[in-house]
Amino acid sequence: xxxxxxxxxxxxxxxxxxxxxxxxxxxxxxxxxxxxxxxxxxxxxxxxxxxxxxxxxxxxxxxxxxxxxxxxxxxxxxxxxxxxxxxxxxxxxxx
Numbered sequence: 001x002x003x004x005x006x007x008x009x010x011x012x013x014x015x016x017x018x019x020x021x022x023x024x025x026x027x028x029x030x031x032x033x034x035x036x037x038x039x040x041x042x043x044x045x046x047x048x049x050x051x052x053x054x055x056x057x058x059x060x061x062x063x064x065x066x067x068x069x070x071x072x073x074x075x076x077x078x079x080x081x082x083x084x085x086x087x088x089x090x091x092x093x094x095x
Contacts, residue, residue: 004033 006025
């Protein structure tokens with residue numbers, strides 16, 4: 001079992017500015033050691049022939065393909081603009 005002492009827990013708790021009691025430090029050191037042990041067991045798993053994946057569920061793009069089309073008549077749109085110039089909406093300077 002990998003050792004993870006109360007001092008290690010205290011170091012990380014101080015690093016992230018979390019106050020822990022002595023009981024918490026004892027519990028967390030045991031839990032973290034168990035976690036490290038569990039993760040280290042994964043090194044023993046035979047993964048030959050297993051393809052790497054980025055997500056456990058196959059993801060398929062269900063969005064439609066972009067197709068440009070005119071959805072608003074330019075002249076009609078410009079009639080609602082407060083100010084326009086050369087077929088474009090003119091806006092006030094910001095800076």
